[in-house]
Amino acid sequence: MNERLKQLRKALKLYQGDFAKQIGLTQTSLSVIESGRNPLTDRNIKLICSTFNVNERWLRDGEGEMFAAASPYAKELEHILDSLAPATQEYLLVVARELLTMQKKLMGEERENGQSSDKV
DSSP: OHHHHHHHHHHTTOOHHHHHHHTTOOHHHHHHHHTTSSOOOHHHHHHHHHHHTBOHHHHHHSOSOSBOOOOTTHHHHHHHHHHSOHHHHHHHHHHHHHHHHHHHHHHHHHHHTTOOSTTO
16 A cells, blocks of 8 residues: 555655645655555545545555546636636635635534534
8 A cells, every 4th residue: 555655646746745744644654654664544544535536445455546536526626726827726725725624624523423424
């Protein structure tokens, strides 16, 4: 799995530090995982898959495609993003990250309260 993790990071054209930051790890922790000295936790696998739209089966077992099927909104979002000025693209990314953080918090709160998370 460590080789697939490294393959994924390179496919995304991210340095270890950038990749690690997006899933809440340090560059050193990611380096140790990629080298095979530490395994990926289930939590980190889930984070990688949700953050980078990765097919979990591929990451775990090498089966299927690297990336999960794209969202039906992906092409439209890509078109919109390409049409924006660089500063506006950066702002949109900040807003999208905030929305994701809020969604994760809401989903965590709903799980703690025993509620379904499909409302988010």
